[in-house]
Amino acid sequence: MASSHYEVLGLSCDSSLGCIKKAYKERLLSSHPDKTRNDSSSVEVNKIQEAYKVLSNPELREIYDKSLKDDQKKQGLHSSGDGLDEYSLDEFCFNPAICEYCMDCPRCHGKDGFHFSEGTLEEHCQERASGGFLVLAQCSACSLWLKVNFDLAEEYEQADV
Ligand SMILES: [Zn+2]
Incomplete structure (x- = not known):
């Protein structure tokens, strides 16, 4: 190419x-x-x-x-997350019992359709050109992809509290 x-x-x-x-x-x-x-x-x-x-x-x-x-x-690329709906990690609920971020799916309304652990977040996050980080997440019920934006430093601070 x-x-x-x-x-x-x-x-x-x-x-x-x-x-x-x-x-x-x-x-x-x-x-x-x-x-x-x-x-x-x-x-x-x-x-x-x-x-x-x-x-x-x-x-x-x-x-x-x-x-x-x-x-x-x-080309069906999802690596950049272009064209996906964007959400902020603030819109997810953090469940301390299982250490996972959860959100109901905005498309199929599946309860906690989106859920990922802090480890997954750290492992799969990409740096955004505009600052902060993003992770691409998929609904476990309907396979919808979303782009989740977050700021790692801030999340760490919150996790320490
Ligand atoms: Zn869904």
Whole structure:
């Protein structure tokens, strides 16, 4: 699969315009043909310029972001959690007896359709680009996937009380 414009510039999908400009200059400098005198790097420069042209233009970027998301959906990827309903861990009940977070399923209304232990949370959480963490959880009754956002440090503090 071809590299995305973000990968070409070494950026994450939520990078600011300032970051994009900075990354563009750095990439361009490090792969300038005059500097390296090699054909493959001129191909690279084209890619960098194309990536920058799209990402530095808010309208083009929006269209591009949308096409990226559509591609991910087509591939059935759940790794990023894109397109899933988001919930906060605050909306879950913590059951100290079994050390599990529980929530009734918003789709099938199954009692405690979502439940996972603190261990599962720590093991499977991913860092969010915007800060904090997320874990992808699945309803045990209807297989609905949800994205659960949380802040690990805060949860630890609460657990210590
Ligand atoms: Zn369910």
